[in-house]
Amino acid sequence: MMKLCYNPMSPYVRKCTVLIEEVGLGNRIERVLTHPWAEFTDIHTVNPLGKVPALILEDGSGLHDSAVICEYLDSLHGGPKMFPAPGKARWTAIRRQSMGGGIVDAGGDAVREQRRVEHERSPGWIVRQMAAVDRCLDELEREAPTFGGIDIGLISIGIGLGFMDFRHPDHDWRASRPNLAAWFTTVLERPSFASTVPEEWIPEDGGRLNTWTGWPREAAAS
Numbered sequence: 452m453m454k455l456c457y458n459p460m461s462p463y464v465r466k467c468t469v470l471i472e473e474v475g476l477g478n479r480i481e482r483v484l485t486h487p488w489a490e491f492t493d494i495h496t497v498n499p500l501g502k503v504p505a506l507i508l509e510d511g512s513g514l515h516d517s518a519v520i521c522e523y524l525d526s527l528h529g530g531p532k533m534f535p536a537p538g539k540a541r542w543t544a545i546r547r548q549s550m551g552g553g554i555v556d557a558g559g560d561a562v563r564e565q566r567r568v569e570h571e572r573s574p575g576w577i578v579r580q581m582a583a584v585d586r587c588l589d590e591l592e593r594e595a596p597t598f599g600g601i602d603i604g605l606i607s608i609g610i611g612l613g614f615m616d617f618r619h620p621d622h623d624w625r626a627s628r629p630n631l632a633a634w635f636t637t638v639l640e641r642p643s644f645a646s647t648v649p650e651e652w653i654p655e656d657g658g659r660l661n662t663w664t665g666w667p668r669e670a671a672a673s
């Protein structure tokens with residue numbers, strides 16, 4: 452079995468879990484609840500960047516970054532591919548993957564900045580990040596009538612929109628983007644999206660210790 456280090460709040464993880472559902476690989480991957488921000492996390496032994504998602508392969512080696520993990524997983528099945536074959540469709544899909552990921556990156560930056568103590572916070576930085584989010588959303592609104600069947604680009608855009616609803620619930624992105632909003636309604640009905648709705652998660656130990664290797668708390672704390 453492969454192991455996916457995940458937590459239920461991460462949009463990058465959700466991108467992988469949506470793809471896993473879409474391509475039917477769920478029974479080959481064990482999910483390992485992981486808190487990358489925890490003081491004693493050992494996620495860096497799988498991913499030196501210290502982030503989820505990380506995938507541990509059957510030979511014990513690791514893969515990280517949602518785009519890399521998704522492309523790897525897509526190579527393992529014989530069904531319809533989420534990454535189109537080289538050519539125009541592929542460039543469209545991976546450009547959209549970048550836009551969906553960019554919404555999460557910029558929107559996430561804004562959230563983290565907002566959470567800083569006031570004297571460290573830069574309102575200008577938040578405005579800059581949210582402007583990037585809005586430009587992406589505007590471009591996607593124009594493009595939405597051309598969206599076709601599900602692929603990595605549309606999965607990533609769905610993840611970006613889901614992230615907006617989860618972390619920026621007051622940013623009413625739907626108001627001026629009816630095409631995108633209508634498309635997203637249909638995406639949310641897909642079992643892969645419906646079964647991976649993000650949720651707040653506070654680990655039992657309050658975030659102090661979380662480990663995919665299962666180290667006992669005492670060993671990690673010493």
Ligand SMILES: N[C@@H](CCC(=O)N[C@@H](CS)C(=O)NCC(=O)O)C(=O)O
Nearest residue numbers: 461462463487502503504516517518
């Ligand atoms: N580019 C990465 C981003 C992964 C990422 O930023 N994950 C967050 C959780 S949403 C994380 O683990 N952050 C921990 C940290 O930055 O220390 C990907 O696409 O997988």
